[in-house]
Amino acid sequence: MKSLDVPEVTQGRPHGMVCAMRTLLFSVLLALPVMVGTPVLAQALEIAVPAAGTLMRDAGPPLFQRVNIIDGKDDRDSLLTIGPSLGLSRGEIGRIRQVSGYVGCLSPSPSVGSAALFLTNQQILTAAHVFFEPSGKRRWKCFFRPQSPGGPMIDLVVDDNTQFGSKKPKAGSNNDWAIVRLVEPLAGAVPFPVKPDVPVQNGDKLIVITAHPADMEKEVDRDVPVAQGCRVRRAIDKSRSAAATSFFRTDCDATGASSGGMHLSRVNGELAFRGITITTGPWRDPRYKGAPYDEKAGSVTTALGTDAAILSAGRAVAAGGF
Numbered sequence: 001m002k003s004l005d006v007p008e009v010t011q012g013r014p015h016g017m018v019c020a021m022r023t024l025l026f027s028v029l030l031a032l033p034v035m036v037g038t039p040v041l042a043q044a045l046e047i048a049v050p051a052a053g054t055l056m057r058d059a060g061p062p063l064f065q066r067v068n069i070i071d072g073k074d075d076r077d078s079l080l081t082i083g084p085s086l087g088l089s090r091g092e093i094g095r096i097r098q099v100s101g102y103v104g105c106l107s108p109s110p111s112v113g114s115a116a117l118f119l120t121n122q123q124i125l126t127a128a129h130v131f132f133e134p135s136g137k138r139r140w141k142c143f144f145r146p147q148s149p150g151g152p153m154i155d156l157v158v159d160d161n162t163q164f165g166s167k168k169p170k171a172g173s174n175n176d177w178a179i180v181r182l183v184e185p186l187a188g189a190v191p192f193p194v195k196p197d198v199p200v201q202n203g204d205k206l207i208v209i210t211a212h213p214a215d216m217e218k219e220v221d222r223d224v225p226v227a228q229g230c231r232v233r234r235a236i237d238k239s240r241s242a243a244a245t246s247f248f249r250t251d252c253d254a255t256g257a258s259s260g261g262m263h264l265s266r267v268n269g270e271l272a273f274r275g276i277t278i279t280t281g282p283w284r285d286p287r288y289k290g291a292p293y294d295e296k297a298g299s300v301t302t303a304l305g306t307d308a309a310i311l312s313a314g315r316a317v318a319a320g321g322f
Helices: 016-035 038-044 090-099 308-318
Strands: 100-107 111-117 123-126 140-146 154-157 178-182 205-210 226-235 247-250 262-267 270-280 289-291 301-305
Touching (some): 301 308
Antiparallel strands (some): 140 154, 226 247, 247 301
16 A cells, blocks of 8 residues: 555645546545455554544454444435435535545555534644554645535645644544644635534534445445434533543444544534544444443444634634644
8 A cells, every 4th residue: 555655746736647646546545445355444544443542553353344333223324315304404515515525645554534624714623643653653645625526635734733632642532633724725615613602512413424434334425425413422521621622422323434524513503513523432343333322331432522622723723823
């Protein structure tokens, strides 16, 4: 997989042959679940990290059962199919496709996750571990591609000014977040607002958007976001947490490439950006396929909230104060 390399692009979007190469490599990367065996796929797809804290490199060969699926069946589906039943209007569905999509890096090893525009149309919020190998080595040649029809692949500026949760973010932890600038604004895209004055509450309905989770049960066009309706099962009281970020537990399903997926919820009737998927239970263990929600047993998914430290960092990047 080290051959997945393209010439360095220093300004703007790649053009001509470079653009064609990058698009081709991205297409190959997305086809990996079909084209290659699981050992390579485990390297190519960023997986939501087990809640127990076990890193990918320590978890043994992947089994790729359809887990972690919480509370019964895997009911994730195409946004176009399931969106209306989740209460989304045609305009909201179109807006989701404009602001959310794939994030990934091509070197020195490939990774793919989910991301969404955050606060402005020139920065995204996603999981930090997309940008790091398990060894801690930084990846590069990174991109964002929204899942709007014909959405462009835009280079990301990953440098010393990139806002990670820490200098060495730990996958699956409260510092597993990244706010990364696009080399140019995504024209016409309007990010969903953050509502820091309205805390996430137990029982809140969520709409989780993922670019394309690995090994989900339904076949979905890879150019269309995957959506699921689920709920907040335990909101964490920030006053009782020593972490700089907020987080909450959900019964949302998560498999490979779910990391960084956007959590939306209605606040006073308006869709708001509430959090991103960071960890899930032992997704390689078939006993967790359809298991009831159980935080102690690990049948749970965790999201980081878009308030607190993440919001502060996002505002600083948007203002050029990083």
